[in-house]
Amino acid sequence: xxxxxxxxxxxxxxxxxxxxxxxxxxxxxxxxxxxxxxxxxxxxxxxxxxxxxxxxxxxxxxxxxxxxxxxxxxxxxxxxxxxxxxxxxxxxxxxxxxxxxxxxxxxxxxxxxxxxxxxxxxxxxxxxxxxxxxxxxxxxxxxxxxxxxxxxxxxxxxxxxxxxxxxxxxxxxxxxxxxxx
Ligand code: FES
Ligand code: FES
Numbered sequence: 001x002x003x004x005x006x007x008x009x010x011x012x013x014x015x016x017x018x019x020x021x022x023x024x025x026x027x028x029x030x031x032x033x034x035x036x037x038x039x040x041x042x043x044x045x046x047x048x049x050x051x052x053x054x055x056x057x058x059x060x061x062x063x064x065x066x067x068x069x070x071x072x073x074x075x076x077x078x079x080x081x082x083x084x085x086x087x088x089x090x091x092x093x094x095x096x097x098x099x100x101x102x103x104x105x106x107x108x109x110x111x112x113x114x115x116x117x118x119x120x121x122x123x124x125x126x127x128x129x130x131x132x133x134x135x136x137x138x139x140x141x142x143x144x145x146x147x148x149x150x151x152x153x154x155x156x157x158x159x160x161x162x163x164x165x166x167x168x169x170x171x172x173x174x175x176x177x178x179x180x181x
Contacts, residue, residue: 014082021081025050026094032081040084041065041076044091052092052121063149066122067091073126073148092121095128104128104166111162115153122149127163136167 015036023030023040025048032047041058044050044067056064058077065076068090095102104127107113114120123146130137130145137145142163151159164171 019082022085023048023081023089024087025089026091026097027088034081036080036082038081039077040067040079040081040089043081044076044089050091050093054118054121056118061150062119063122063126064119066125066149068125068129071129071132073122073129075148090125092124095124102128102166104131104163107162107166108159111158111165113158113162114151114155119149119151119153119155123151123159127159127166130163131167136169137163138169139164139171 018033018035021032021034021043023032023043025044030048032043034043034047038047041053041055044053045055053067053076054064055077056062058065060075060078063073063075066073067076068074069079069084069087071088071090096105101109104124108120108124113123126146126149127142130142134141139160142160146156146159146163161171
């Protein structure tokens, strides 16, 4: 019995050496050789050309590494690449594959919803996922959806404004939004 259990456990172990990993990134299947310990964020940034997801905290506190997994925002730093196999991974590059920006991206630019821009890919993906699920969100909905994304430059009022404008929802002036932060 113990022998069988040991055999079963031994068969399930992968690594520590690199193993074949198949990821579907922005609609394209790609093959990698990765150690099983490699996070999805490191796979994207160090082994593919999709570097839109940013590494800031690397410990699930900032949201700079946000990507969509089957349309749902996740922290790519908290997921192993091998766990993302068989799922649709969308990075910010996948929103405008032909260079035509989405409404959300256009409004981030129009509303000046960024300063250094390091947090921006994460916010854009989070807002895009929100609008796909809830096309007419309230300001509160936007703030809740973005609660896992931090902006150290403090661009929140303009991010919220960009999200609401992208949804075609009337917004308060920037000054009024600012007083609600
Ligand atoms: S880098 Fe992943 S949450 Fe900060
Ligand atoms: S624009 Fe700089 S961290 Fe958000």
